[in-house]
Amino acid sequence: MVRICMLTLFLLAMQFHWSYTHGSSDTIRKAYIVYMGKAPQSKSSAIDLHHNLLSSVVKNENVVSVFPSKMRKLHTTRSWDFLGMPQSVKRNHQIESNIIVGVLDTGIYIDAPSFDHKGFGPPPSKWKGTCQVGGNFTSCNNKVIGARFYNHGAPTSNPNPSPLDDEGHGSHTSSTIAGVTVAGASLYGLAKGTARGGVPSARIAVYKVCWVDGCSDIDLLAGFDDAISDGVDLISISIGGYSDSYFDDSISIGAFHAMKKGILTTCSAGNDGPSLYTVGNTAPWILTVGASGMDRQFRTLVKVGKGIQTYGFSINTFSPKRRLYPLTSAAKSANANLTLGHSPWLCDEGSLDANKVKGKIVLCKEGLIQDYVKPLGVSGAIVSLDQQQDTGFTFIIPAAFVDTNFGDKIDTYVNSTKNPQAVIYKSRAVRNAASPFVASFSSRGPNILSSTVIKPDITAPGIDILAAYSKLASVTGDLEDNRFGVYNIISGTSMACPHVTASAAYIKTFHPRWSPAAIKSALMTTASELKIKDVQAELAYGAGQIDPVRAVDPGLIYDLSEVDYIRFLCNEGYSGTALRFFTEGNTNCSSIPNIGGHDALNYPSMYLQLNNPNTSISAIFHRIVKNVGSKKAIYKATVKAPANLKVTVVPKELAFSHLNEKKSFAVVIKGPPLKNITSVSASLEWSDAKHKVRSPILIFLAN
Incomplete structure (x- = not known):
């Protein structure tokens, strides 16, 4: 097994951080060089720097990538009931207990009631991780089965660094995903009720990659590496930052390697809304989450x-x-x-x-x-x-x-x-009768790195969320604040992300063999539209608000494999050495067959970006769906679109005779130029009377 970045060597003379991988004796050792320095100003300059460093510094075919280490930031009781998941919701408790969620964040305050391990058996046999004790963090338990910390790229002033959460953010996100059920939780009487995670029987593995100064790329890559090797089933990251390309984005690279191992990575979209072009974590193999408000x-x-x-x-x-x-x-x-x-x-x-x-x-x-x-x-x-x-x-x-x-x-x-x-x-x-609605702070698209994918993908509750906290941090985190507790109410896409991670874990308990893309598709195509005043609604909420229970039985899924994402990267202009960031080997784009049409990705949403107001709307989207609903089913297409936009689905009917059967179709879109407006929205819904499989369609005129 090739690992992303396990051991960090400091090449002081060259001012590099060198993180390399290791695996079994029959695996080629690969290396990622993450250096501290000024970031390249463009994709082309980054690639030039990449080649120069490869030739002048390492001259080693086992080096996969070179990019500057940047600092990234954290995207800072009622929610599960609001999402239709009451305590009585149907569960596969035994399978849920074997689910391990990896959380890359600020660590964990294991003494919070949400992380009580009473009634839990030993960790699943697939678990290969460890509990890295130190300072006041003395042990894990059968709930929090693993904990590691990393401070190579973000040195801490703490003389005894450990996985202990002294900020509260990591405890909050972890408990939202898998905190046990605790009655009488509140913040000084506010939001009093039963606190619980979306999958309260699941296990938690924490990877402390964030410190008071932020979260470095080096530590993020190391955390990804260990999480994948340790045996987690899903990864949750409420951290963000901006990159010039996918290949100098540690979260993008780490999530790609996780995807190859069947692990879905869920990330927060960012808190820089309502301005456009602010969404982060935009790689298509990541499930990107915006924040919404509840009732x-x-x-x-x-x-x-x-x-x-x-x-x-x-x-x-x-x-x-x-x-x-x-x-x-x-x-x-x-x-x-x-x-x-x-x-x-x-x-x-x-x-x-x-x-x-x-x-x-x-x-x-x-x-x-x-x-x-x-x-x-x-x-x-x-x-x-x-x-x-x-x-x-x-x-x-x-x-x-x-x-x-x-x-x-x-x-x-x-x-x-x-x-x-x-x-x-x-x-x-x-x-609040207006719920669900998109939070004003939730970052909006378009995706600045790709003009073919709508981001964010989906939204979940991220306003005024009560969850576990750390007694080592005050309620506000301010030194002048003397209020401390094991619960806190926080808002942000950081709070929305773990709701989706838990929903993905919930789906996985019913469909253990589904790919990350299949789970992502199930959540997106069963989501519901939100109330929003913005014209570019899909750039705020993607496919809509999650519905975890509906997503267990989506009917049809849009699946994707590693080769599909490589095709996407080829179409985006990545080739040769740059692709090695993801493939770990030489990849020739000419050998990857193209499926034709506007984009080359079997994505659950459809997006056309125009750069000229005089350009007429013209696009063909090719898609393939897999039947995961009824054994025999006939799905009929329904299109919702404004009068001046012609959307044609070919064929209009899909007949399935057995489970896992695949059918292809095309969506042809024609329309006049967007001269007086900046966008136009439509949607495609496949229905067999029992299931409704909805895909948003957005045509957007870029600045």
């Missing part, structure tokens, strides 16, 4: 004076100790020495007069530096924002976000009243 939100009641009130956004655990507090605004309390050009409204370093804000609630606009205002003795903060807000934020003081209109009312009240007063109440859960 429960946390809102914070803010009352000002007499009769002025609103429900702001925050996760506020503080209850007021008095009926009303004095109120002021940042502008009225500005520091007399405020420098020219420095806005008094931002409530940032040096902007406020401590004597004017002590004991008062302060109205700020567009900004708040908590570490600055808390020592001033403020009683709270109301932050007026001129932007869409759909998620709460945990503050170290009583605080809430409000919209600009309400903020302006407060400002008028402060300036027209002798003794203005206000109060901020503890947050409470409210019902």
